[in-house]
Amino acid sequence: xxxxxxxxxxxxxxxxxxxxxxxxxxxxxxxxxxxxxxxxxxxxxxxxxxxxxxxxxxxxxxxxxxxxxxxxxxxxxxxxxxxxxxxxxxxxxxxxxxxxxxxxxxxxxxxxxxxxxxxxxxxxxxxxxxxxxxxxxxxxxxxxxxxxxxxxxxxxxxxxxxxxxxxxxxxxxxxxxxxxxxxxxxxxxxxxxxxxxxxxxxxxxxxxxxxxxxxxxxxxxxxxxxxxxxxxxxxxxxxxxxxxxxxxxxxxxxxxxxxxxxxxxxxxxxxxxxxxxxxxxxxxxxxxxxxxxxxxxxxxxxxxxxxxxxxxxxxxxxxxxxxxxxxxxxxxxxxxxxxxxxxxxxxxxxxxxxxxxxxxxxxxxxxxxxxxxxxxxxxxxxxxxxxxxxxxxxxxxxxxxxxxxxxxxxxxxxxxxxxxxxxxxxxxxxxxxxxxxxxxxxxxxxxxxxxxxxxxxxxxxxxxxxxxxxxxxxxxxxxxxxxxxxxxxxxxxxxxxxxxxxxxxxxxxxxxxxxxxxxxxxxxxxxxxxxxxxxxxxxxxxxxxxxxxxxxxxxxxxxxxxxxxxxxxxxxxxxxxxxxxxxxxxxxxxxxxxxxxxxxxxxxxxxxxxxxxxxxxxxxxxxxxxx
Numbered sequence: 001x002x003x004x005x006x007x008x009x010x011x012x013x014x015x016x017x018x019x020x021x022x023x024x025x026x027x028x029x030x031x032x033x034x035x036x037x038x039x040x041x042x043x044x045x046x047x048x049x050x051x052x053x054x055x056x057x058x059x060x061x062x063x064x065x066x067x068x069x070x071x072x073x074x075x076x077x078x079x080x081x082x083x084x085x086x087x088x089x090x091x092x093x094x095x096x097x098x099x100x101x102x103x104x105x106x107x108x109x110x111x112x113x114x115x116x117x118x119x120x121x122x123x124x125x126x127x128x129x130x131x132x133x134x135x136x137x138x139x140x141x142x143x144x145x146x147x148x149x150x151x152x153x154x155x156x157x158x159x160x161x162x163x164x165x166x167x168x169x170x171x172x173x174x175x176x177x178x179x180x181x182x183x184x185x186x187x188x189x190x191x192x193x194x195x196x197x198x199x200x201x202x203x204x205x206x207x208x209x210x211x212x213x214x215x216x217x218x219x220x221x222x223x224x225x226x227x228x229x230x231x232x233x234x235x236x237x238x239x240x241x242x243x244x245x246x247x248x249x250x251x252x253x254x255x256x257x258x259x260x261x262x263x264x265x266x267x268x269x270x271x272x273x274x275x276x277x278x279x280x281x282x283x284x285x286x287x288x289x290x291x292x293x294x295x296x297x298x299x300x301x302x303x304x305x306x307x308x309x310x311x312x313x314x315x316x317x318x319x320x321x322x323x324x325x326x327x328x329x330x331x332x333x334x335x336x337x338x339x340x341x342x343x344x345x346x347x348x349x350x351x352x353x354x355x356x357x358x359x360x361x362x363x364x365x366x367x368x369x370x371x372x373x374x375x376x377x378x379x380x381x382x383x384x385x386x387x388x389x390x391x392x393x394x395x396x397x398x399x400x401x402x403x404x405x406x407x408x409x410x411x412x413x414x415x416x417x418x419x420x421x422x423x424x425x426x427x428x429x430x431x432x433x434x435x436x437x438x439x440x441x442x443x444x445x446x447x448x449x450x451x452x453x454x455x456x457x458x459x460x461x462x463x464x465x466x467x468x469x470x471x472x473x474x475x476x477x478x479x480x481x482x483x484x485x486x487x488x489x490x491x492x493x494x495x496x497x498x499x500x501x502x503x504x505x506x507x508x509x510x511x512x513x514x515x516x517x518x519x520x521x522x523x524x525x526x527x528x529x530x531x532x533x534x535x536x537x538x539x540x541x542x543x544x545x546x547x548x549x550x551x552x553x554x555x556x557x558x559x560x561x562x563x564x565x566x567x568x569x570x571x572x573x574x575x576x577x578x579x580x581x582x583x584x585x586x587x588x589x590x591x592x593x594x595x596x597x598x599x600x601x602x603x604x605x606x607x608x609x610x611x612x613x614x615x616x617x618x619x620x621x622x623x624x625x626x627x
Contacts, residue, residue: 008304008306008309008310008312008313009304009305009306009309009310009313010310010313010314011300011301011310011311011313011314011315011317011322011325011326012314012317012322013310014295014300014301014303014304014310015293015300015314015322015325015326018291018293018295018300019289022288022289022291023072023076023285023288023289025192025195025284025288026072026281026284026285026287026288026289027069027072029199029280029281029284030065030068030069030072030277030280030281030284031061031065031068033068033276033277033280033281034061034062034064034065034067034068034277035053035057035058035061035065037061037064037273037277038057038058038060038061038064038123039051039057040273041060041120041123041124042056042057042060043056043125060119060123063115063119064116064119064277066115067112067113067115067116067119067274067277068112068277068278068280068281069281070108070111070112071108071109071112071277071278071281071282071285072281072284072285073108074104074105074108075170075171075281075282075285075286076285077104078101078104078105078171079171079172079173079285079289079321080171080172080173080320080321080504081172081173081174081175081320081321081324081504081506081508081509082172082320082324082500082504082505082506082509083169083172083496083500083504083505083506083507083573084096084169084172084503084504085493085496085497085500085501085502085503085504085505086493086497086502086503087489087493087494087497087561088486088487088488088489088490088493088563089485089486089487089488090486090487093486095503096166102166105162105165105166106158106159106162109158109159109161109162109165109278110155110158110159110162111158112158112274112278113154113155113157113158113274114151114154114155114158116154116270116273116274116277117150117151117154117155117270118151120150120270120273121147121150121151129144129146129262129263130144130146130147130150130263130266131144131147132144132147132237132241133241133245133247139246140246141245141246141247142247142248143234143237143238143241143247145234145254145258146258146260146263148233148234148237148258149221149225149258149259149263149267150263150266150267150270152221152225152229152230152233153217153218153221153225153267153271154270154271154274156217156220156221156224156225156229157217157221157271157274157275160213160216160217160220161213161275161278164213165282170282170286173286173289173290173321174286174290174508175290175324175325175328175506175508175509176290176292176328176508177328177331177508177511177512177515177580178292178328178331178332178334178335178336178512178515178516179331179335179511179515179580179583180335180515180519180583180587181335192288192291194291195287195288195291198287199283199284199287202283206276206279206280206283207276209275209279210272210275210276210279211272213271213275214268214271214272214275215268217271217275218264218267218268218271221267222259222264226257230253231253234251234253234254235251238251292328292332293325293326293328293329293332294329294332298337299311299329299332299333299337299340300325300329301314301329302340307340307343308343308344308347308350308355309350311326311329311330311333312355312358312359312362313326314326314329315327315330315359315362316362320504320506320509323509324506324508324509324512327363327366327509327512327513327516328508328512330359330363330512330516331512331513331515331516331519333516334515334516334517334519334520334523335515335519338523338527341520341523341527342527343355344356344359344520345524345527345528345529345530345532345533346529346530348530348532354532356520356528356532356533356536357532357536359516359517359520360517360533360536360540363513363514363516363517364517364539364540364543366509366510366513367510367513367514367517367543367544367547367581368543368547369501370499370500370501370510370547370550370551370577371546371547371550372501373498373499373500373501374498374499374550374551374554376501377497377498377554378498378554476565479563479565480565484563484565487563488561488563488564488565488566489561489563489564490561490564490566490568491558491560491561491564491567491568491569491570491571492568492570492571492572492573494558494561495554495555495558495571495574496571496573496574498554498558499551499554499574499577500573500574505573507573507574507576507577510577510580511576511577511580514544514577514580514581514583514584515580515584517540517584518540518544518583518584518585518587518588520533521533521536521537521540521588521591521592522587522588522591525591525592534595534598534599537588537592537599537601538599538600538601538605540588541585541588541589541592541601541605541609542605542609544581544584544585544588544609544612545585545605545608545609545612547581548578548581548582548585548612548613549608549612551574551577551578551581552578552612555571555574555575555578581612582612582613582614583613585609585612585613586613586614586615588609589606589609589610589613589615593606
């Protein structure tokens, strides 16, 4: 039990050092890749200085490392757990396009690309053909456009990678879960060797991705460069270099493009180096920062003077990332650490209540938040507030007659003609739609003739006279094309939005909450000597039963949106949470079923729990559930 005088350290005091160690490990991989790239550009005339770290190669590696570490720093400032929940891509675009994080991403990628291009050009020998100034004769200098194209190509590549970074939501961290083991399973200890092996296994995929993106990036630059930045870049460079070199006064752009085979090949190779560094940095960061919340095989809070208090601080934290890591650690404790479980059961003198009661409430509130999100998503839109009506009783009585609303001047007599009759008929139709038309037979005939002519023109142009059907077919054609993808409201997106809420939804948070709650409850049969847990078992079973049925109901009942032309009805994130809820219910029913009467669980409660857990078939027979 935690004493009253023991200081409770915040959970972030244990999480941040762990994340810093993982950041350092990812940075070492970035440094290793930068050193290999420096070796590729080394001058092998000297067998020692060509590879020795303290020399030109080491200095070049540090410069390349700076370009890669910028991406890691960007990831540190913008990482988030959970997927972006929105109904369509266009909703996501309008939500995030103008945020500061978007401009930060663009700035970091373009800065990294610009610096990498300068460092690369500096590393080349003097006769590489990529010098800024070339000489036709001894004193006739001329600006070389090839290095300008290489720099602009890499900067445009940075813009292209920014779009991919935001589109794929690279900043998301996919956290793990601590599900119950099926006996003999390998204990996850958060060892860095696991992440190193995963990174090594992904290297072939990273290389293939790099080559593909380099090819498409070069193709885009070859199209965009002469149409947009070529003239401006040429003139601007001349302005800066004329005071230093004897360059021609003319600002005319060269008549030939700098697209020689050697220049394109060098651009392809340098873009391959840059994209490989970016992709490897992103992959290393995503792998190493999602290591298990363990240190030396023990939970992160084991070093705290008040482990339970520090863990509670993390579970109550408003920041989603800290809460997810704390819930992940709690799931590990419920599965693998008996001593920490007993500490939770026996910690009954805490200020805000027993440790188990607080853990039980926090886990249940986390799970019930899905139910709240579903209700909010399915709720009809709130009608606009009605205008306040002024009561006739509150109006003051008039002492004089109201002012007359008749015309002040006598109206000028109007000529009776077709135009005036049409205007009169339109006014009457607007004021009294039920009245018949006052058009003359000649006007009616002219209107019908114009209507038939318009329908004939439309039918000749489109082949149909159904305007609404034409618009619907046109919209479906756009939705079937790649240009219509941002406007499709996929079932997967809408279901994740409904279940997890917005703006982010992390499935592992709910999976770990269900595993921790059921694991602590089941293990309490042997380890809870005070019997505090059994008082809440009935509430846990009823809550999980209602939640499982709620999620199953929205999963089955959510209709496919008309823009979802693919019609798929899969959502792996929600299905993973639903499977965990069923598994947790099944374990609770199996463990506490014999004690249902003592726990004040009715036969109806047990039957509904078994149905929700999938333990009862359609014919009422028991079904074996594999766990």
